[in-house]
Structures are given as structure tokens and as C-alpha cells.
Amino acid sequence: MTQHPQETVIGRITSVFGVKGWLKVFSYTDPKDGILNYRDWTLVHDGKRIPARLEEGRRQGQGIVVRLKGIDDRDVALTYSGAEIRVPTEELPALPEGEYYWHQLEGLEVFTVDGECFGFVHHLVETGANDVLVVRASESSIDQRERLIPYLPDQVVREVDLAANRLVVDWDPEF
Structure with a gap:
């Protein structure tokens, strides 16, 4: 998992959800729905970096589903399956002393x-x-x-x- 020095991976798009372009996300944040606190994402898929904006998201069963700006079709959403979700490390909240990301x-x-x-x-x-x-x-x-x-x-x-x-x-x- 190669990262740029000023960003970190916070999740991965796993598949589509429904027919309106929603995506299932596997979150690496703790708590899992903490991924919804970040609006500006960089998706990395097949070596390409794609800027993305989180429009809305929610818990769905044990997972998370999201809608990204400009994606409103299931077929288009499907092309993002497998993408890593990255955010700038400067957006991560400060941790108490002795705790580390x-x-x-x-x-x-x-x-x-x-x-x-x-x-x-x-x-x-x-x-x-x-x-x-x-x-x-x-x-x-x-x-x-x-x-x-x-x-x-x-x-x-x-x-x-x-x-x-x-x-x-x-x-x-x-x-």
C-alpha cells in the first residue's frame, strides 16, 4: 500500500449499493462511521488518483454506504469498486499522548x-x-x-x- 507522505488510507470501496450510484465502503477508522467525517477524498484505483467529494453517507447494517458527488448511476459507481480512500494526514484529529495512527x-x-x-x-x-x-x-x-x-x-x-x-x-x- 504505497502512500503519499501527507496522506493516509482510511478505507476502501468494496462494491455498489442499489441503483442510484451509492457505494459500499469498508472503513479503517475507529469508529467505523468516522470515515463520514472526511468530505474530500482521493480515490486510488488502478494506479489513478481521482479526487472525490463525499455528499452523504450512513451506516447500513454492519457497513457504511456513501454517495459521492457526480456519481448517480450504478454502472459508473461500479468502476470505483476496489479503490482506496485517502485523506490528508493533516485532517486527522490529534491523538492523546502515547497513542499513534x-x-x-x-x-x-x-x-x-x-x-x-x-x-x-x-x-x-x-x-x-x-x-x-x-x-x-x-x-x-x-x-x-x-x-x-x-x-x-x-x-x-x-x-x-x-x-x-x-x-x-x-x-x-x-x-
Whole structure:
């Protein structure tokens, strides 16, 4: 998932809804309907960047449905299926100290409390119980293994230093 430095992915268009151009959206925001707080989207589909404006949206069952400006036909809406929904990071609300957006953690170098390098955070996965850091090896890592490390602040994740591009974990290198 390649991102521009000043934007982040907040969801994905999954399919059409009805015959009037509405779209089903899978939201990455928490809460799920938080995606409706952003009006100006950039859709990325098949390598193309498409500006879009959210006209209206609502919860529909377990999901979200939206209507974008200028899309009022099911066939036209269908062409947007699979598009990523991106917004400028400057539009995201500030988080309390010690909390981070996923895009802030992606790319950080990961070190053990003893200073051994595991690699870098490639992405995160939501499991239900807790989020998981997917850490991929780098040239400076102790080995070439990919590691799945639970994102548990104060238990496993001991330090996040965005300025130093560094994350420190209490994690056994053999695990």
C-alpha cells in the first residue's frame, strides 16, 4: 500500500449499493462511521488518483454506504469498486499522548530492549484481541525473519520515538 507522505488510507470501496450510484465502503477508522467525517477524498484505483467529494453517507447494517458527488448511476459507481480512500494526514484529529495512527508506526525501525534490530514495521494487522506489528527484516537486522509482534504498549512495546524513527520492544529474538 504505497502512500503519499501527507496522506493516509482510511478505507476502501468494496462494491455498489442499489441503483442510484451509492457505494459500499469498508472503513479503517475507529469508529467505523468516522470515515463520514472526511468530505474530500482521493480515490486510488488502478494506479489513478481521482479526487472525490463525499455528499452523504450512513451506516447500513454492519457497513457504511456513501454517495459521492457526480456519481448517480450504478454502472459508473461500479468502476470505483476496489479503490482506496485517502485523506490528508493533516485532517486527522490529534491523538492523546502515547497513542499513534498506524501510518505513523509504519516504517519505524524495531529494536529489542537490548538494542538488537529486528527490521522495520511494514504494516499492522487488526486481530480483534490486539493489533499486531508485521516487522520485516532490513539490512541491519539480526536475521532475515519476518516477525509478528503484538502491539501492546507498556507490555511489549516499550518505546515509540517518531522523531528518531524508532520503536523498542520487549520481545525474544528467538520467538
